Amino acid sequence: MPVTLKDIxxxxxVSVSTVSRVLHDNSKKYTISDETILKVKEAAKNLGYRVNAxxxxxxxxxxxxxGVIVPDISNPFFAELVKSLAGELRVxxxxxIVFDSDEDPLIEQSALKSLIEKRVDGLxxxxxxxxxxxxxxxxxxxMPMVMVDRCFDELxxxxxxxxxxxxxxxxxxxxxxxxxxxxxxxxGLPGTYANETRLxxxxxxxxxxxxxxxxxxxxxxxxxSFNGYLKTKYLLKLSNPPTAIFTAGDLIALGALxxxxxxxxxxxxxxxxxxxxxxxxxxxxxxxxxxIEQPIKKIxxxxxxxxxxxxxxxxxxxxxxxxxxxxxxxxSVARISSTxxxxxxxxxxxxxxx
Amino acid sequence: MPVTLKDIxxxxxVSVSTVSRVLHDNSKKYTISDETILKVKEAAKNLGYRVNAxxxxxxxxxxxxxGVIVPDISNPFFAELVKSLAGELRVxxxxxIVFDSDEDPLIEQSALKSLIEKRVDGLxxxxxxxxxxxxxxxxxxxMPMVMVDRCFDELxxxxxxxxxxxxxxxxxxxxxxxxxxxxxxxxGLPGTYANETRLxxxxxxxxxxxxxxxxxxxxxxxxxSFNGYLKTKYLLKLSNPPTAIFTAGDLIALGALxxxxxxxxxxxxxxxxxxxxxxxxxxxxxxxxxxIEQPIKKIxxxxxxxxxxxxxxxxxxxxxxxxxxxxxxxxSVARISSTxxxxxxxxxxxxxxx
DNA sequence: AGAGTTAATGCAATCGTTTGTATAAATTAA
DNA sequence: TTAATTTATACAAACGATTGCATTAACTCT
Numbered sequence: 001m002p003v004t005l006k007d008i009x010x011x012x013x014v015s016v017s018t019v020s021r022v023l024h025d026n027s028k029k030y031t032i033s034d035e036t037i038l039k040v041k042e043a044a045k046n047l048g049y050r051v052n053a054x055x056x057x058x059x060x061x062x063x064x065x066x067g068v069i070v071p072d073i074s075n076p077f078f079a080e081l082v083k084s085l086a087g088e089l090r091v092x093x094x095x096x097i098v099f100d101s102d103e104d105p106l107i108e109q110s111a112l113k114s115l116i117e118k119r120v121d122g123l124x125x126x127x128x129x130x131x132x133x134x135x136x137x138x139x140x141x142x143m144p145m146v147m148v149d150r151c152f153d154e155l156x157x158x159x160x161x162x163x164x165x166x167x168x169x170x171x172x173x174x175x176x177x178x179x180x181x182x183x184x185x186x187x188g189l190p191g192t193y194a195n196e197t198r199l200x201x202x203x204x205x206x207x208x209x210x211x212x213x214x215x216x217x218x219x220x221x222x223x224x225s226f227n228g229y230l231k232t233k234y235l236l237k238l239s240n241p242p243t244a245i246f247t248a249g250d251l252i253a254l255g256a257l258x259x260x261x262x263x264x265x266x267x268x269x270x271x272x273x274x275x276x277x278x279x280x281x282x283x284x285x286x287x288x289x290x291x292i293e294q295p296i297k298k299i300x301x302x303x304x305x306x307x308x309x310x311x312x313x314x315x316x317x318x319x320x321x322x323x324x325x326x327x328x329x330x331x332s333v334a335r336i337s338s339t340x341x342x343x344x345x346x347x348x349x350x351x352x353x354x
Numbered sequence: 355m356p357v358t359l360k361d362i363x364x365x366x367x368v369s370v371s372t373v374s375r376v377l378h379d380n381s382k383k384y385t386i387s388d389e390t391i392l393k394v395k396e397a398a399k400n401l402g403y404r405v406n407a408x409x410x411x412x413x414x415x416x417x418x419x420x421g422v423i424v425p426d427i428s429n430p431f432f433a434e435l436v437k438s439l440a441g442e443l444r445v446x447x448x449x450x451i452v453f454d455s456d457e458d459p460l461i462e463q464s465a466l467k468s469l470i471e472k473r474v475d476g477l478x479x480x481x482x483x484x485x486x487x488x489x490x491x492x493x494x495x496x497m498p499m500v501m502v503d504r505c506f507d508e509l510x511x512x513x514x515x516x517x518x519x520x521x522x523x524x525x526x527x528x529x530x531x532x533x534x535x536x537x538x539x540x541x542g543l544p545g546t547y548a549n550e551t552r553l554x555x556x557x558x559x560x561x562x563x564x565x566x567x568x569x570x571x572x573x574x575x576x577x578x579s580f581n582g583y584l585k586t587k588y589l590l591k592l593s594n595p596p597t598a599i600f601t602a603g604d605l606i607a608l609g610a611l612x613x614x615x616x617x618x619x620x621x622x623x624x625x626x627x628x629x630x631x632x633x634x635x636x637x638x639x640x641x642x643x644x645x646i647e648q649p650i651k652k653i654x655x656x657x658x659x660x661x662x663x664x665x666x667x668x669x670x671x672x673x674x675x676x677x678x679x680x681x682x683x684x685x686s687v688a689r690i691s692s693t694x695x696x697x698x699x700x701x702x703x704x705x706x707x708x
Numbered sequence: 709a710g711a712g713t714t715a716a717t718g719c720a721a722t723c724g725t726t727t728g729t730a731t732a733a734a735t736t737a738a
Numbered sequence: 739t740t741a742a743t744t745t746a747t748a749c750a751a752a753c754g755a756t757t758g759c760a761t762t763a764a765c766t767c768t
Contacts, residue, residue, distance in 0.1 A: 015718045031717095032715090060723085
């Protein structure tokens with residue numbers, strides 16, 4: 001059985017409260033003789049004392065734990081985010097409890113339940129959901145919470161994310177500048193914040209350029225790679241296929257690459273590719289993929305700062321932070337001459353055997 | 355303030371113990387009238403009761419939490435491992451508390467401390483360490499623990515990992531069969547289990563083939579990509595450079611790719627590459643990289659099963675499990691004719707401008 | 709020398725559960 | 739009808755810490 005204050009008290013011949021003060025209480029409110037301090041510390045060390053965080057948390061009504069929920073920790077974006085959050089929080093004296101909701105609202109819900117029961121001091125949530133009833137319930141609690149990446153426009157809640165609309169516009173504008181007109185969008189899970197805002201940016205960029213939106217060029221239904229694979233196959237089979245694909249997430253792009261490879265469609269010669277998210281390996285892909293980079297570290301920093309503010313003072317007003325994305329140009333986009341676009345179908349490459 | 359059993363008891367007009375039994379106790383040891391059950395459940399629902407896991411854990415002496423420590427959660431291998439562990443444990447009713455030690459033994463140590471203080475029911479540890487004094491101390495506790503991926507040969511402790519020696523041999527034997535003789539090894543952190551065993555396999559394969567070990571061809575000192583980058587640059591500059599590089603981890607391979615790209619060294623034409631670890635994106639890299647795949651899901655399953663055994667019965671003997679790795683052949687290795695090898699220096703390609 | 713301080717420590721309540729034992733009322737058995 | 743049993747519930751002691759208050763002894767001041 002683990003050692004308790006009581007055990008130490010017995011051996012050191014003092015009371016439990018004295019032991020507690022020696023070991024944990026730094027407020028010099030109580031004076032304790034050097035001799036006692038020595039005896040207690042000695043005994044604690046010999047017995048290998050470890051404070052019971054449950055008992056302490058119960059008594060102090062705080063746990064120094066922050067709950068983190070992400071939809072998919074194997075997605076490099078979230079892995080990096082979790083790492084950054086953990087780093088930021090560690091220096092502030094907090095540990096994190098991570099839940100992977102596996103893109104499943106039910107798991108997310110049970111994760112929320114668990115974390116609340118554990119009495120974490122705060123929550124950082126990247127929600128799967130298209131629907132915010134559960135999140136709203138938590139917000140209406142005194143539980144400090146900030147949402148990251150996946151949040152809800154309509155819900156008044158602290159949140160930090162990248163400016164997805166701007167990100168998509170950067171990507172699509174770049175494609176347009178390179179001469180593309182038929183630009184497909186393979187989206188993630190419809191109804192989610194990340195997806196809707198990215199879609200919105202895509203549409204806005206096309207609209208600004210006076211390019212009508214062709215709904216056959218918008219496909220996809222989740223953020224996984226298989227979705228990218230399937231929808232790329234579909235797009236390549238269109239009678240009038242796109243000259244460029246913009247994917248809503250890194251995994252989708254991976255799937256798109258696979259589909260192109262299988263169909264012997266070369267990037268960027270036969271079709272161009274840009275993706276939202278910029279994982280470390282993007283520059284080593286075949287070809288190096290042009291991508292929208294999110295400032296992950298900064299997202300984590302802001303989220304932690306906001307959470308900290310809310311923990312300290314729950315009564316200030318809620319904020320929604322948008323950070324700037326960045327376009328990293330690599331080799332997955334081909335320039336198309338505008339004459340070619342006007343005079344003939346996009347796919348002019350005889351090697352393209354799709 | 356959160357709702358407690360007391361609040362419910364007051365409203366329902368019964369005692370706290372009755373409330374507790376209605377809400378949580380499934381042992382039909384105590385009979386409670388339907389009327390009371392209804393009243394209590396009603397009140398609990400109305401008040402939005404959430405059990406306090408701290409109080410419960412304290413009383414029951416268990417938390418249903420498992421601590422997980424990994425050296426780098428942004429490494430896809432560990433991200434995937436954590437995800438698998440979380441999935442396996444969730445169905446068994448356990449949550450996980452993840453710590454990222456950031457390859458730092460001091461952080462690992464403080465993570466261990468935190469987790470023990472939190473009274474987790476068990477630990478799954480992929481240790482950074484070259485040194486197992488801390489881990490040994492934990493093992494000698496009644497805390498159930500299993501080590502994964504990074505363990506210690508000399509320490510008697512439950513562990514699950516891939517057969518690293520075999521994995522390296524698969525990789526190196528394959529290179530040898532393709533005609534390579536000058537095979538470099540870019541290693542990870544020396545002194546760690548994963549590294550030493552992989553190095554051992556590398557040496558053994560060379561030895562079995564009667565190829566002497568050239569210590570200039572063994573370089574590197576951690577598992578990060580920058581290490582791969584630097585050491586590849588170094589290897590390329592050797593007067594008698596290797597014809598193939600075998601890297602000890604996926605991130606190292608990424609660094610190697612970058613260095614080759616910068617030096618206009620083509621893979622596999624100018625140099626071949628094989629890596630330990632096989633992340634999802636490996637097949638989409640430029641070129642698709644031949645890699646040693648670890649059965650991550652199986653590692654997680656075994657680890658959880660073993661941990662579970664130990665939690666149920668701490669007195670059975672400790673086991674060390676080795677799982678089989680798999681060689682996934684892709685396009686990063688060139689066949690070298692044996693005549694070329696015998697008659698002239700390995701690098702015969704005039705395009706190689708290193 | 710007595711009053712007032714200060715130093716050093718102990719007592720006991722508390723946090724929110726769980727759970728063994730006790731108890732009262734209702735039912736059954738003899 | 740009374741003892742034995744069952745049903746339904748309450749009491750109270752843990753779990754291991756923290757912390758306001760009380761207490762004792764020693765010291766300082768006048």
